[in-house]
Amino acid sequence: MVPEPARWPERETSITDTFTITTLDSLDEAAREAAAVILEAAFNDPERYGRARILSQLQPAGLPFYRRFFIALRAGEVVGVGGVKAADWASDSHILYLSAVAEHSRGQGVARALISARIAWVMETFGSGRLLVSTARSRRFARLGFRLMGKREAGGRRLMLLEF
Template identity: 80%
Template sequence: MLAAFADPERYSHARIVEQLQAAPPPFYRHFFICRQHDEVVGVGGIKAADWASDTHILYLSAVAEHARGQGIARALIATRIAWAMENFPHGRLLVSTARSRRFARLGFRLMGKREAGGRRLMLLEF
């Protein structure tokens, strides 16, 4: 699963293990995992932004290379958006992504200029 992360400096093995094994996970941080045949093939996190009220961040998103193209990433994104909307009456979702078209199709809009590495900050208000 570690190889699913395209940026090993940003997503080191230690960071992934720390984020997924922190127990108990607090309400302000929630993870969704996709499994196929007892193998984890996708993961996506959502956490509250401690610096902005009613704001959550989509992060730690990855799909194993051999499982790509099956809609897993799209399902993990949709599940996190649905979770936020079910648990909060209103708010904002932020994501830093190199795949801005994927998030634009889901209602996110671009914020600011392109970040280092070609990433863009995107916002969805609900």
């Protein structure tokens, strides 16, 4: 049985001194296109992360196999994007995925803010479960309470888990 979310806000906003984190509005084609450009540039793998796949992933999906994206905006420009989705293979499991920051905005806390916003949204919405991420930045996620899973690296990335 799929748990009913505790809260399912349409838009959630977090403001810092220089940028705003909000959910990607499915009707905002310009923001969706800008997010796709950032993801394409960051992943630079047309076979695996081509434009059509990225654009389809940027569309929200409802329960039980939800998918939601958050964007970072600075002066109306999309400077970062990050997704979270239900793991369709495990109950009460969620995945942080397709995260990237525009090159000119890196090192300014955008990635940290996007990660924090997604973690907070999952915890507030579902109450309990587990959150997974595949990352090359294991220290960043360890500081947030994630722990390493297994001993193997795949392409310089490690699987990490946060139980909540």
